[in-house]
Amino acid sequence: MGQVAAGNPGGCGFLGEHVVRMLLQREPRLCELRIFDLHLGPWLDELKTGPVRVTAIQGDVTQAHEVAAAVAGTHVVIHTAGLVDVFGKASPETIHEVNVQGTQNVIEACVQTGTQFLVYTSSMEVVGPNVKGHPFYRGNEDTPYEAVHRHPYPCSKALAERLVLEANGRKVRGGLPLVTCALRPTGIYGEGHQIMRDFYHQGLRLGGRLFRAIPASVEHGRVYVGNVAWMHVLVARELEQRAALMGGQVYFCYDKSPYKSYEDFNMEFLRPCGLRLVGTRPLLPYWLLVFLAALNALLQWLLRPLLLYAPLLNPYTLAVANTTFTVSTNKAQRHFGYEPLFSWEDSRTRTIRWVQGVESSSQ
Numbered sequence: 001m002g003q004v005a006a007g008n009p010g011g012c013g014f015l016g017e018h019v020v021r022m023l024l025q026r027e028p029r030l031c032e033l034r035i036f037d038l039h040l041g042p043w044l045d046e047l048k049t050g051p052v053r054v055t056a057i058q059g060d061v062t063q064a065h066e067v068a069a070a071v072a073g074t075h076v077v078i079h080t081a082g083l084v085d086v087f088g089k090a091s092p093e094t095i096h097e098v099n100v101q102g103t104q105n106v107i108e109a110c111v112q113t114g115t116q117f118l119v120y121t122s123s124m125e126v127v128g129p130n131v132k133g134h135p136f137y138r139g140n141e142d143t144p145y146e147a148v149h150r151h152p153y154p155c156s157k158a159l160a161e162r163l164v165l166e167a168n169g170r171k172v173r174g175g176l177p178l179v180t181c182a183l184r185p186t187g188i189y190g191e192g193h194q195i196m197r198d199f200y201h202q203g204l205r206l207g208g209r210l211f212r213a214i215p216a217s218v219e220h221g222r223v224y225v226g227n228v229a230w231m232h233v234l235v236a237r238e239l240e241q242r243a244a245l246m247g248g249q250v251y252f253c254y255d256k257s258p259y260k261s262y263e264d265f266n267m268e269f270l271r272p273c274g275l276r277l278v279g280t281r282p283l284l285p286y287w288l289l290v291f292l293a294a295l296n297a298l299l300q301w302l303l304r305p306l307l308l309y310a311p312l313l314n315p316y317t318l319a320v321a322n323t324t325f326t327v328s329t330n331k332a333q334r335h336f337g338y339e340p341l342f343s344w345e346d347s348r349t350r351t352i353r354w355v356q357g358v359e360s361s362s363q
């Protein structure tokens, strides 16, 4: 592959920013990088002084013509744009419009303008946890699992992923085949993770304490954002040479992050920042948590005409947090030589430093 022009819808988000920086640091053939996002970050300005031509494009993936204009002339598109909402902030229609129609627009833009390689950021939630609360324990890309969803977010990710995989092999302008691939991160953590920031601020408000709500035995797979970004860069690099093997494939994003409950895993970073998790077992019975989650959902609905009430605890987040979902796979290593770039110790240290910075920036 010669000189590479890459497009990155969603490049200003939590994951997107790490993908942008990883591309600039570790893709020597990159000659141009276009960052397409609804909200452009101020940090982009610092990137325009380097050898790679960096173009920031403010645009909306739901607008097909804007996407086509941004994609035209690129060699590969890394599509990380999306509405990551499991807290009821956006309507189901908006989630579908951005995540599904937006992804369709990216696909059509590649076909119409002749971009041959498309990498899509999917999610573990395409698989589960399902509405029945079935655990997914150390599963891989081939593990049978009844993927049944009702929430708008996982439904939209599953639909979008299917569109991407079905588009593999379509002829793009110029007659060559489109080569697509979907990456499924589990819960991403690291510098810039808003939910981690929310937990930290919640703990500060509660006098340095967080209260266990989920049994420690319920394990949740997590993956460091730098390793997810690295996997995206590797796929973008290898997709051309390994099109027959990788085209139309899905890959879980994984690294050496330990399997722990969601709350215990977060404490790996919040404990060194002065917080402690109260309780070796959930302090409230599960039925009471279910009641409180339902109450939050009712309050959100009642208050919506006046204000947005979107707490962390709702029926969906409680169900997800309370269902084991861990992956154990090496498909990415077998197919394109992926090895985590950051060790668990390095990922942990970087995340702790970031949380500590959150403290100083919020004072």
Ligand SMILES: NC(=O)c1ccc[n+]([C@@H]2O[C@H](COP(=O)([O-])OP(=O)(O)OC[C@H]3O[C@@H](n4cnc5c(N)ncnc54)[C@H](O)[C@@H]3O)[C@@H](O)[C@H]2O)c1
Pocket (backbone or CB within 6 Å): 009, 010, 011, 012, 013, 014, 015, 016, 036, 037, 038, 039, 059, 060, 061, 062, 080, 081, 082, 083, 084, 098, 102, 121, 122, 123, 124, 157, 184, 185, 186, 187, 188, 189
């Ligand atoms: N955060 C996680 O734990 C996680 C895990 C698995 C998969 N993912 C997936 O990774 C991707 C990125 O997630 P994230 O955590 O970085 O989210 P994020 O909200 O931080 O980033 C999403 C980006 O998309 C942009 N965007 C949203 N709507 C847009 C639109 N209409 N047009 C153009 N840009 C738009 C946002 O401005 C933002 O910069 C998403 O597709 C998400 O489903 C995230």
Ligand SMILES: CC(C)[C@@H](O)CC[C@@H](C)[C@H]1CC[C@H]2[C@@H]3[C@H](O)C=C4C[C@@H](O)CC[C@]4(C)[C@H]3CC[C@]12C
Pocket (backbone or CB within 6 Å): 084, 086, 122, 123, 124, 125, 186, 187, 188, 195, 213, 214, 220, 262, 263, 312, 313, 316, 317, 318, 320, 321
């Ligand atoms: C209030 C307690 C019950 C607390 O433990 C709730 C935690 C809850 C907010 C998170 C638990 C699991 C998280 C999800 C998981 O990490 C994977 C996801 C897939 C990704 O595509 C988007 C984010 C998310 C849905 C993530 C969201 C927060 C949790 C539900």
